[in-house]
Amino acid sequence: xxxxxxxxxxxxxxxxxxxxxxxxxxxxxxxxxxxxxxxxxxxxxxxxxxxxxxxxxxxxxxxxxxxxxxxxxxxxxxxxxxxxxxxxxxxxxxxxxxxxxxxxxxxxxxxxxxxxxxxxxxxxxxxxxxxxxxxxxxxxxxxxxxxxxxxxxxxxxxxxxxx
Amino acid sequence: xxxxxxxxxxxxxxxxxxxxxxxxxxxxxxxxxxxxxxxxxxxxxxxxxxxxxxxxxxxxxxxxxxxxxxxxxxxxxxxxxxxxxxxxxxxxxxxxxxxxxxxxxxxxxxxxxxxxxxxxxxxxxxxxxxxxxxxxxxxxxxxxxxxxxxxxxxxxxxxxxxxxxxxxxxxxxxxxxxxxxxxxxxxxxxxxxxxxxxxxxxxxxxxxxxx
Numbered sequence: 001x002x003x004x005x006x007x008x009x010x011x012x013x014x015x016x017x018x019x020x021x022x023x024x025x026x027x028x029x030x031x032x033x034x035x036x037x038x039x040x041x042x043x044x045x046x047x048x049x050x051x052x053x054x055x056x057x058x059x060x061x062x063x064x065x066x067x068x069x070x071x072x073x074x075x076x077x078x079x080x081x082x083x084x085x086x087x088x089x090x091x092x093x094x095x096x097x098x099x100x101x102x103x104x105x106x107x108x109x110x111x112x113x114x115x116x117x118x119x120x121x122x123x124x125x126x127x128x129x130x131x132x133x134x135x136x137x138x139x140x141x142x143x144x145x146x147x148x149x150x151x152x153x154x155x156x157x158x159x160x161x162x163x
Numbered sequence: 164x165x166x167x168x169x170x171x172x173x174x175x176x177x178x179x180x181x182x183x184x185x186x187x188x189x190x191x192x193x194x195x196x197x198x199x200x201x202x203x204x205x206x207x208x209x210x211x212x213x214x215x216x217x218x219x220x221x222x223x224x225x226x227x228x229x230x231x232x233x234x235x236x237x238x239x240x241x242x243x244x245x246x247x248x249x250x251x252x253x254x255x256x257x258x259x260x261x262x263x264x265x266x267x268x269x270x271x272x273x274x275x276x277x278x279x280x281x282x283x284x285x286x287x288x289x290x291x292x293x294x295x296x297x298x299x300x301x302x303x304x305x306x307x308x309x310x311x312x313x314x315x316x317x318x319x320x321x322x323x324x325x326x327x328x329x330x331x332x333x334x335x336x337x338x339x340x341x342x343x344x345x346x347x348x349x350x351x352x353x354x355x356x357x358x359x360x361x362x363x364x365x366x367x368x369x370x371x372x373x374x
Contacts, residue, residue, distance in 0.1 A: 011213040012321060013332060028222030028317020031325075051212070051321060051328050059330045067328065098322050099230075101282050101311040110325060139318025141223055156225055156314055 007143070010034075010047045013067035015076050017046035017083060018146060025143035029094040031111035033069065033118045033134070036092070036144045036151055037076055037127065039085035045146040046080050048072045053110075053117030069117035077125055090127050091151045091163060092118055093142045095134040111135065131163040167209050167333050173364075174207045176371055177337050180296060181205025185339035185355045187295035188288040195257060195287070198343055205339040211332055212324055218338060219244045219354060222317030227265065229285030230323040231306040233293065237367060239359035241292065241306060242323045243285050247313055249351045254280045265313060282309040292355060300370050327360060334358045 008018045010026040018024040020043030026034045029049065038045035048066065055068035065071040080088060095111035115134050122129060131151070133140070138155040145152075154160045169177070185202050193200040208218070216222050227250040229243045245253070251265040254277045263277035289306045297304045312319040327334050335358070342352040359367065 012216070012317070013212060013328075028216070028315035030312075030314065030318025030321050032318075032321055051325070057329060064332050067332070096318065098312040098314060098318050099310045100313070101278055101309065110322075139315035141315070 008047075010049050012049055013051050013064055015046065015048040015066045015072055015079065017044065017076075017079050019044050019083070020145075020147040023143055023145045025141065027141045029140045029142065030096055030098040031094070031114060033092060033094040033114045034140070034142045035073060035076065035090060035118055035122075036142075037073075037080055037085075037088050037090050038144065038146055038149060039080065039088055040149045041087065042085060043146040044080060044083050044085045045144055046076045047142075047144060048076045050114060050118065053113045069114055070121055073118060073121035074125065077127070088127055090122050090129045091144070092122075092129060092132045092134060093140050093151065093153055093163070096139060097135075097137045098139065100137070133163050167335070169207070169209065169335070173368060176368060177207045177335070178205045180299075180367075181207070181337040181339040181355070181357065183299050184292035184296045184337075184357065185341055188292040188355060189341045191288055191291040192284075192341065192343070195284070196343060198345070200341055200343045202342075203340040205337055208336050208338065209333060210336055211334075212321065212328065215324065215334065215336060215356075215358075216317050216320050218336070218356075219316045219320060222315060224316040225314065226316045226319055227281065227311070227313045228316075228319040228323065229282060229289075230310045230312075231285075231289050231308075232326065233304060233306060233357075233359070235297075235304040236302040237296075237300075237304055237359055237363045239357065239363055240323045240326065241289050242320070242356040242358070243288060243353055244316075244320075244356065245351070245353040249353070250281055250313075251277070253284060253351050257284065278311055278313075282311045285309045285311070288355075292357070300367070302366070302370055323356075323358070327358065331361055334361075335364070 095115035
């Protein structure tokens with residue numbers, strides 16, 4: 001019997017899926033957004049770590065779909081549906097403002113823009129957001145357990161909490 | 164030219180840039196501290212975003228990152244990465260004031276002054292790095308205002324990579340470490356990461372006489 005739990009790591013501009021009892025996590029989210037899509041009943045989940053909101057802003061031809069909110073969310077949805085996921089819900093975290101000094105760059109509010117883009121992409125696919133921990137000015141490490149559908153969030157110098 | 168396929172010769176040119184820039188920055192820091200500052204041989208790497216973050220200790224490593232957009236004839240990003248405790252030590256050493264702390268327990272005013280001091284140190288060191296590079300290449304370069312963040316490396320470093328990430332998933336990174344030791348005991352270690360935009364390499368190599 002397969003009882004060993006594996007933790008699947010998702011990097012920046014990356015998307016992966018897991019099935020229970022494995023868990024899935026991404027480390028050090030700043031202005032990026034971690035989006036978990038999951039089917040509670042079947043214990044299937046996927047996590048996307050997007051860096052930028054909008055793929056139409058890309059300055060290169062051959063783009064990495066997992067880097068942008070507008071392309072990564074539909075990709076993740078498709079990956080889950082291929083695994084047989086049906087009643088899919090979302091939990092999201094990230095979108096912080098990381099610079100305490102010198103925020104006035106062209107990337108001002110990038111966290112907010114990422115968050116709005118993820119919310120927009122989820123709305124488009126008719127996926128409801130069950131819970132979220134977004135904004136603020138602290139980085140986050142998140143881990144999702146498809147067995148319990150709990151997302152744990154850890155911030156520097158703070159206790160872990162769940163959403 | 165595929166900029167991500169560097170020849171050994173091109174790598175050497177980029178290492179020389181790290182040598183000249185960080186060498187001058189180390190001299191500046193040494194003058195500020197009144198103490199000897201050493202530097203390591205620069206490391207030139209082609210890395211994706213996750214590998215850049217691995218270079219500074221991994222996504223959860225707490226760091227202070229002072230970042231600049233490099234503007235002018237060569238564009239890119241300069242990031243100075245220091246441990247938060249060592250950044251605090253640096254600020255206290257230069258201000259001669261132990262009240263300036265960078266930990267979260269510090270009250271607002273002291274933390275604000277400490278961060279502002281750290282940004283200013285970053286300004287001076289980046290200015291030294293780019294001035295040396297500018298003198299060496301004859302190209303006009305200047306840093307933007309500093310952007311300072313203190314948190315997990317993943318969260319901080321991605322901010323510096325946003326501009327480049329609109330163009331590519333890889334970057335060429337010139338990484339030079341400087342350190343100050345006292346009685347064989349490490350006090351401050353900082354990494355200078357210079358990440359030129361992909362379109363800047365052609366100009367850089369051409370200017371230095373290799374086509």
